[in-house]
Amino acid sequence: MPTLVFFLVSLQALGAAIGALSVIWSEITYIRAMRDGALDVAERAHLRVIASGLRFGMFLLLLSSLGLVIAAYVLKATAQPALTASYWTVIILSLLIIGVSWALSRRLISFALGSAAIFTGWWFLAYLTFGWLPPLSFGAAVAFYVVATAIFYALLAAARYLSLRKS
Numbered sequence: 390m391p392t393l394v395f396f397l398v399s400l401q402a403l404g405a406a407i408g409a410l411s412v413i414w415s416e417i418t419y420i421r422a423m424r425d426g427a428l429d430v431a432e433r434a435h436l437r438v439i440a441s442g443l444r445f446g447m448f449l450l451l452l453s454s455l456g457l458v459i460a461a462y463v464l465k466a467t468a469q470p471a472l473t474a475s476y477w478t479v480i481i482l483s484l485l486i487i488g489v490s491w492a493l494s495r496r497l498i499s500f501a502l503g504s505a506a507i508f509t510g511w512w513f514l515a516y517l518t519f520g521w522l523p524p525l526s527f528g529a530a531v532a533f534y535v536v537a538t539a540i541f542y543a544l545l546a547a548a549r550y551l552s553l554r555k556s
Contacts (some may be wrong), residue, residue, distance in 0.1 A: 398453070403450030404451075407445060407446035407449065412507060415443070420548070433555055450479075456471050478525070482513055505542035510534070513530075
């Protein structure tokens with residue numbers, strides 16, 4: 390059973406890494422595609438491929454998270470995942486990314502805010518699954534996410550402005 394847990398943790402980390410790298414790729418591709426002022430058919434097809442990578446990363450992340458919860462229950466682990474702040478942070482961030490992506494696809498929120506929220510969420514998930522974030526309470530994680538989203542909103546807006554302005 391420890392081999393299964395290691396496999397599920399690795400799968401969760403792989404899903405987060407795929408999502409985090411895909412979101413960087415999508416930002417770079419979007420900026421390149423918008424340089425001429427309009428998205429053509431080939432550019433839209435390329436962005437759809439990136440969206441597939443993001444969906445695959447989220448699928449791996451959520452599937453392995455479910456598997457880890459089931460494995461913890463079967464192994465009668467003393468610390469059940471549903472009782473930890475990091476588990477709920479991962480789940481809420483995953484749902485937030487899905488919700489913001491849906492709202493962005495329906496044009497219910499601005500592209501700048503939606504892409505910053507998704508970008509920050511994926512990197513937050515990657516850092517959480519790799520264990521690179523210090524242990525945070527749920528409230529501290531939410532506050533950190535909000536501040537990080539504001540910072541990435543400004544950075545991505547500046548990057549888009551600098552790359553899209555006419556020379």
